[in-house]
Amino acid sequence: MDHRPQAWGRPRDDVYGAYDHSYFQNTGPRQATQAPIVTGTSVIAIKYKDGVVMAADNLASYGSLARFPDVKRLRVFLDSSVIGFSGDVSDMQFLDRHLTELSIDEAYEDPSSDNKGHLNAANLHKYLQKFLYKRRNDFDPLWNQLLIAGFDGDAKPYLASVDLRGTSFTSPSLATGFGSALAQPIMRRYAATEEDAAKLTREQAVEVVKECMKVLYYRDARSLDRYSIAVVTKEGVELKEDEQLEKQSWAFAERIKGYGTQTV
Amino acid sequence: MFRNNYDNDSVTFSPQGRIFQVEYAAEAVKQGSVVVGIASKTHAVLVAIKRNAEELSSYQKKLFPIDEHVGIAIAGLTSDARVLSNFMKQQCLGHRLTYGRNMPVRTLVDMIGSKAQINTQHYGKRPYGVGLLVAGVDDHGPHLFEFQPSGMTEEMVAFAIGARSQMARTYLEKNLEAFADCGREELIRHGLKALKESLVQDRELTIDNTSVAIVGVEKQEDGTTKPQPFKVYDGQDVSAWIESVADNAEAAPAAAEGDGMDVDS
Numbered sequence A: 001m002d003h004r005p006q007a008w009g010r011p012r013d014d015v016y017g018a019y020d021h022s023y024f025q026n027t028g029p030r031q032a033t034q035a036p037i038v039t040g041t042s043v044i045a046i047k048y049k050d051g052v053v054m055a056a057d058n059l060a061s062y063g064s065l066a067r068f069p070d071v072k073r074l075r076v077f078l079d080s081s082v083i084g085f086s087g088d089v090s091d092m093q094f095l096d097r098h099l100t101e102l103s104i105d106e107a108y109e110d111p112s113s114d115n116k117g118h119l120n121a122a123n124l125h126k127y128l129q130k131f132l133y134k135r136r137n138d139f140d141p142l143w144n145q146l147l148i149a150g151f152d153g154d155a156k157p158y159l160a161s162v163d164l165r166g167t168s169f170t171s172p173s174l175a176t177g178f179g180s181a182l183a184q185p186i187m188r189r190y191a192a193t194e195e196d197a198a199k200l201t202r203e204q205a206v207e208v209v210k211e212c213m214k215v216l217y218y219r220d221a222r223s224l225d226r227y228s229i230a231v232v233t234k235e236g237v238e239l240k241e242d243e244q245l246e247k248q249s250w251a252f253a254e255r256i257k258g259y260g261t262q263t264v
Numbered sequence B: 001m002f003r004n005n006y007d008n009d010s011v012t013f014s015p016q017g018r019i020f021q022v023e024y025a026a027e028a029v030k031q032g033s034v035v036v037g038i039a040s041k042t043h044a045v046l047v048a049i050k051r052n053a054e055e056l057s058s059y060q061k062k063l064f065p066i067d068e069h070v071g072i073a074i075a076g077l078t079s080d081a082r083v084l085s086n087f088m089k090q091q092c093l094g095h096r097l098t099y100g101r102n103m104p105v106r107t108l109v110d111m112i113g114s115k116a117q118i119n120t121q122h123y124g125k126r127p128y129g130v131g132l133l134v135a136g137v138d139d140h141g142p143h144l145f146e147f148q149p150s151g152m153t154e155e156m157v158a159f160a161i162g163a164r165s166q167m168a169r170t171y172l173e174k175n176l177e178a179f180a181d182c183g184r185e186e187l188i189r190h191g192l193k194a195l196k197e198s199l200v201q202d203r204e205l206t207i208d209n210t211s212v213a214i215v216g217v218e219k220q221e222d223g224t225t226k227p228q229p230f231k232v233y234d235g236q237d238v239s240a241w242i243e244s245v246a247d248n249a250e251a252a253p254a255a256a257e258g259d260g261m262d263v264d265s
Helices: A089-108 A121-137 A184-190 A202-219 A251-255 B020-031 B078-099 B105-118 B165-174 B184-197 B235-244
Strands: A038-040 A043-048 A051-057 A060-062 A065-068 A074-077 A081-088 A144-151 A157-162 A168-170 A173-175 A226-233 A236-244 B035-039 B043-049 B063-067 B070-076 B130-138 B141-147 B153-155 B158-161 B210-219 B225-233
Touching: A038 A089, A043 A081, A043 A144, A043 A157, A043 A184, A043 A202, A051 A074, A051 A081, A051 A144, A051 A157, A051 A202, A074 A089, A074 A226, A074 A236, A081 A089, A081 A121, A081 A226, A081 A236, A089 A121, A089 A144, A121 A144, A121 A157, A121 B078, A144 A226, A157 A173, A173 A184, A184 A202, A202 A226, B020 B070, B020 B130, B035 B070, B035 B130, B035 B141, B035 B165, B035 B184, B043 B070, B043 B130, B043 B141, B043 B184, B063 B078, B063 B130, B063 B210, B063 B225, B070 B078, B070 B210, B070 B225, B078 B105, B078 B130, B105 B130, B105 B141, B105 B153, B130 B158, B130 B210, B130 B225, B141 B158, B141 B210, B158 B165, B158 B184, B165 B184, B184 B210, B184 B235, B210 B235, B225 B235
Parallel strands: none
Antiparallel strands: A038 A060, A038 A081, A043 A051, A043 A173, A051 A226, A060 A065, A074 A081, A081 A144, A144 A157, A157 A168, A226 A236, B035 B043, B035 B158, B043 B210, B063 B070, B070 B130, B130 B141, B141 B153, B210 B225
16 A cells, blocks of 8 residues: 555555556646537527616536536626626636625725726726736637626716627627527517617516527527526616526427427 | 035935935926816816916916816826826726726826836936826816926825916915805805915916816716716816905805806806
8 A cells, every 4th residue: 555645545556556647747838718618598688768777597518418408698797787608617606706806896996885886887898908908918718608688877868788708899789609590680670779679678678588488498508598687777686597488389399390209 | 516416316315315316307307387176076276377478479388188087187297197197097098998998097196106216226227207186087076186206296186386386276275165165156266265375476367377177977867977087178268266365256156156166158
């Protein structure tokens, strides 16, 4: 028996054979993230007349395996903005910790009694854009696409996206991943322009988002029927993290041909 | 013979628990000409006496814009102030680039505070020989901060630093209650009156030796507030204000009050 501290916790050579130390070598080139591993699928969001509605399902997939069915992908920032994460979940968790630090710093510097800080959604989006772009310039990108919802400096509803390359844009409605193909066209029917979005009521916006989540569950194989939905208003953020898709109808599935084991 | 052995550097305490280099730096601030700052609910103003080295030379500037929403008044070594001013300008620009907003004034002042404090605790460094009044606006409205070479920073309602500034501070203390609700013109006049208190006997405010700077928030028609950028007024632009606080103008106060002087053109 080998009692040296170096051998503690190692598989015994006499039982398992010599340990393969090549796994410990780190002389090769440093590799940054080459691909996302555990991923979250689409995030969708739409503006309405006095706020923004955002939703994302609670699934983190490992490839095509539905690995973690209770991962919350919407994050509230300073009780005034919401960030939705799609893409790599570990990078999302890194960003989440980073944002917690940022919000603590921001609240700490705020002398007012509510101690909330005043980094609004537009400021936050600008910051995250610089952050992700910096990481892509280091050839070590954070493999996410984010949606940021809240209010800008003029207290108008604000919705913007930033991706792993630092590309950023805003629109009355936004969707990441598969959602940009499946949900975005539906949302555009209700809010094609800022003017249209400014006419939507909260109930309408929530209804549209729920409808889109259903379509995504029908057609996106990496999705789940449990989801989170957040409504950002001037009063704050209302976040519900364990919603269930209602009134599903799979009748259309019978007519789908050409997949799976069927031969005709 | 009576050489002080404890003032060679800023890392050594005297047996009385003092750090002489830091105290000497504070003396440098008192050598500079006086600057006064006042903050109300809507505005923050800085006013200053400029000095010229000799009759034929120009006057040394005392008020400097840092960013759209902040500016400083300096008393002490101008060259040290230049370093701090450049640093503050860079930080404000950097903040604007990464967050797309004006840097909160307290954040900015804390930064120069930390920067100056480091100089008081390292061998071979010296404290800055300059004191600042920092005036600016952010989401919480107008602010006035005092900065000392020791690294101390503090938010003030009104303050004066520089030569004979005690006289100005006495004026400010007497009128303290009035400042909060002052408008822009009224606040400037209070500033100039405080400035006059600290003038030596036969000197007076002229358009050559007086500087005024204003920053504030303006109420918009829709009820929201909008920052009014930091702006420095010199020369002819300050003549109306100087006249309004002249000793013989006290009887008929402020011809230009109310309608707001047209000095922007």
